[in-house]
Amino acid sequence: MLLEAENLSKHFAGLAAVSNVSLHVKEGEILAIVGPNGAGKSVLFGLISGLLRPTSGHIRMQDKEITGWKPHRIAHQGIARTFQTTALFDQLRVVDNLAIGYRQRTAGGFWSTLLHTRRWEEDKNRTTAKVMKILSFIGLAEKALHFVSNLSQAEQKRLSIGVALISEPKMILLDEPTGGLILEDTDQITDLIRKIHEVAGVTVCLIEHKMRMVMGLADRMIVLNFGSVIAEGTPAEISQNPKVIEAYLGEEHLA
């Protein structure tokens, strides 16, 4: 088991955003977390990535207890994430964004940076090579020296996935990777997610609203409603589950 969450709860001033959620992520799968707005999906990602501290419950990554760890330590454990509102370093260039994403794989401290040690040199070359590789992987090689603000919405989404991917994570958490994109761009992102899964061999866990896209992509789905898991299973099972149809799929399935 790659990641396990046990009885996770998060309360905001007494209001339960996530209550008693237990789930696991298997190595090598694509897991989709779906649910209506306010179901607690993003809060769940916040808990797993360490941005939020759970009120109660445990999170284990490869049998290691990571509950309550700082986000940067969790990132070092191999969990990378993107944010719902695309988060990038918008004062910096595309290549710089990726280089920062790779920072955790380099060791250059103050003295090696100051003295330009051989290790610093190696880190720099390794980073350059890795950045170039990821640039072509996410299809942004032509925009390498552009500032983030000069990129389209779809390009920014791709870059944010690249920033998460470059750290060579074991698992990547994608929070609505196609949110706000038109159909054509959505397909490109879907292809990119498949590539991350198949070519890079990274376990994917994503939050998504576009049901048709998720059904075709995910190996397994978890449905949240009002902060609790109401269903779990393959896309086929989920689409037949009466509780899910009632809570979330209703209209779309009737249509």
Next chain:
Amino acid sequence: MGIKLLREKWIYVLLLVLALALPLLVTNRYHFQIIIMGCLFSIATLSMNLILGYTGQASLAHAGFFGLGAYALAIMTKSGLSFWLALPLSGLFAALIGFLIGLPTLRTRGSYFAISTMCFGVIVSLVAGNWMEVTGGFNGIVGVPVPNPIPIPLIGEISFQTQGAQYYLVLAFLLLTLLVMHRLVHSLLGLSFMAIRNNEVLAEAVGVHTFAGKVLSFVVANFFAGLAGGIYASLMGNISPGTASLDLTFNWLVFLLLGGVATLSGPIVGAFVIPVLMEYLQFLAEYRMIIFGVLLIVVIIYFPRGFMGAFTTLQERVRAVYGRRKEAVKGVARS
């Protein structure tokens, strides 16, 4: 190698030659003094730029650390220690205090950090003004010796009694500061500082230890503030609580904002151009401040990274639009 250097960086080589030849060009003692102070304040402003400009944490304790370095050096050299030993020690002293102050204050953000560091700066000058036995109170410390001569076999020695020698001393330390800042800023470490400035939550999420980064940046900045303070004490010969005053911090802040936040040339441009401008506008007396007030507002609104920042941004934008993939490889290698 030499020719390539000349072709690509001719402007820097020219500036360096100019800087080295400066004592031959400037004959007026008063002007020379302004230039020496310009170099000294460039060191202070450059180091302030590291924490404020690149790391995005607005420390207003900078003159406080400058003062700590100045007092440390004055006390050490007056008790007989060599300047060349006391100087790094005064930088380290400022860095150590910076570390201890940074641990609590760097946990606050934005204006809270600015206010808490400003308080520390005020405390330093208050302590300097009242701790009679050590700091000499409001009279300060007088008779701080000039740097000890450096013996050179066969030729004799370099003494620091003349303005020329003092100028080369501060110039050497300015170049050292510039080298350190250049290496830090153009590195993965420097990028992680900028990541903290730009988006702390994302920086954490991609694995940057943001708190450690902020502490490191603060400590290095304060080391150089202390170093600049130490040189100041030795060259001026006397220091007072005013050496650590808030006014000085705000002067450097203005140099930084007008010259260019988060650029390497901006702090130096600011530290030279603004005092010179002040001199030329002497006839306007206090009305000068109106001009600077308007200038500051215009720059902050229209050129958030100062004059040099506006210049480099324009340059980078042009390069980004016309740049090709080959240049991208070079671009990554440079960062």
